[in-house]
Amino acid sequence: MAQKIIKALLRNLFAWIISIIALVPLLLILFNSLKTSLKASDMNLSLPDFPLQLSNYTVVIEQGKLLQSFINSSIYTVGSVFLCCIFSSLAAYVLSRNRTRLTKLIYLFIVLGITMPVNYVALVKVMIFLNLNDTRLGIILLYAAMQIPFSVFLIYGFIAKIPVELDEAGIIDGCSPIRLFITIVFPLLKPAVATVVVLTFLNNWNEFISPLYFLSSSTKWPMTLSVYNFFGMYYRDWNMVCADIVMTSIPVILIYLLGQKYIVSGMTAGAVKG
Amino acid sequence: MNKKKVYPIYFVFGALIIYIVLFVIPSLIGIGYSFTDWSAYSDKLKFVGLDNFKTVFSSDEDYMAIIINTLEFTFITTILKNVLGLVLALLLTKSIKFLNFHRGIMFMPSVLSTLIIGMIFQSILNPATGLLNTFLRSVGLGVFAGKWLVTSELAFGSVMAVDIWRGTGYIMTILIAGILSISTTYYEAASIDGANGIQKFRFITFPLLLPTLATTTVLNIIYGLKVFDMIYALTNGGPGKTTTEVLYTAVFKKFGTGQYAVGTALSSVMFLFMVVIGVFMIKIMTKDEVVE
Secondary structure, three states: OHHHHHHHHHHHHHHHHHHHHHHHHHHHHHHHOOOOHHHHOOOOOOOOOOOOOOHHHHHHHHHOOHHHHHHHHHHHHHHHHHHHHHHHHHHHHHHHHOOOHHHHHHHHHHHHHHOOOOOHHHHHHHHHHOOOOOOHHHHHHHHHHHHHHHHHHHHHHHHOOOOHHHHHHHHHOOOOHHHHHHHHHHHHOHHHHHHHHHHHHHHHHHOOHHHHHHOOOHHHOOHHHHHHHHHHHOOOOHHHHHHHHHHHHHHHHHHHHHOHHHHHHHHHOOOOOO | OOHHHHOOHHHHHHHHHHHHHHHHHHHHHHHHHOOEOOEOOEOOOOEOOOHHHHHHHOOOOOHHHHHHHHHHHHHHHHHHHHHHHHHHHHHOOOOOOOHHHHHHHHHHHHOOOHHHHHHHHHHHOOOOOOHHHHHHHHOOOHHHOOOOOOOHHHHHHHHHHHHHHHHHHHHHHHHHHHHHOOOHHHHHHHHHOOOOHHHHHHHHHHHHHHHHHHHHHHHHHHHHHOOOHHHHHHOOOOOOOOOOOOHHHHHHHHHHOOOHHHHHHHHHHHHHHHHHHHHHHHHHHOOOOOOO
């Protein structure tokens, strides 16, 4: 009996140690974002003194042009998530419902994109050819392209669980294919689409490589790129850098807290066969 | 019901066109360009055969070291993330207080931008003022305080450790779902037969978890071969010439210096490598769906 209690205690202790290791770097950033530049130069874990230096945040918003990059990130993320959801669910729907040799091949061809690396150097050539280099539309389309393979995979698996009888009933009632999809099938896809929204939001908000290659004008930079640039200029003022990091991370942390169950279900799709 | 009419193929076009134009075509023309002398300095392209690949695989250049670095990074982080992730998953499927809190916190590093994590750890691993060395000195372990990111002996290990800190929670989460999907009847039967905890793991959990472990392994491999943000923010390939240089950072440097042909040749080597892994992975991921 005593042995059991000790075991349970050790287990709990171990869990706390790991959680603290996961949490400390994040707390470090939060604490130091509220200190003066001098106090933050040590980057230690002491709690910030009162009054909290909330002015760090206002300074960063002005100096780091955070509002502009926040708007940029939002445009890129929302735009690409929207495109990705529409196109992926349309494609997955038809590929899943009408299984011929051709559609199976198309499905595998798209899903292969999950592992493919992007050839950024050659992509520049394509982007210039399409007049998409250094444009917002280009980034949106690119983000969508990178997320389509996994989204199609996820929704395709989900559609198989929706009974075909619903489609048949709709057809008998005289639905056109588009209306059938919009009024009957798409509403039923909500859980899968929610997962796609959350995962593509996180990935696209955090995306750093494509803007690095394809956005030369700083007015179009998303938050990741501007936080990195800010870090280069203000590396002595860790309080400012921390404030910038906190603000760049708030959206993803919010989405994570709100959409936790969708993240887990999306990540484990394909990984776990129940 | 006429399937062709009800499920028109043009529904697929939107996704397919974006994917082909911005994803597949660059990879294919990239292979084409890697046989030329494409660079920022001349407008005319000349066919140079396998020259770029000879450069990439020649022993006089650093590219082999870069490829080996990438493979080493992938291999070591994959193994350690899987092992640690499995340990944590086993722990967090037992009765523990605040279970969901622990699961949520441990997963958190995976949702943050890897670039930002790189920046945070640049501070934590600072030899003089960083949190890690300060902590080690304060508990009397000052002898272990190292020059983490700045010496060639420690830099690569430090980068990998940061990546393991970042990615283990993700693997753990997938493995937790895998463990929870194992039917409890197996464990009940084993208990009746008098199996202990280790035997239950050895004969039930582990074998039934193997497919999930295969997927996490493949996911880690894909991530590892493509790693960029983290290394770019932590060391950008340094210290020295190639200590922590990996494929994607090398490609970006070639892009920056205008040596496009070598950059695209490196990408193409990676592309062919990943197609093989990709086909293998799709077999795992779609085995229930496509084979009917």
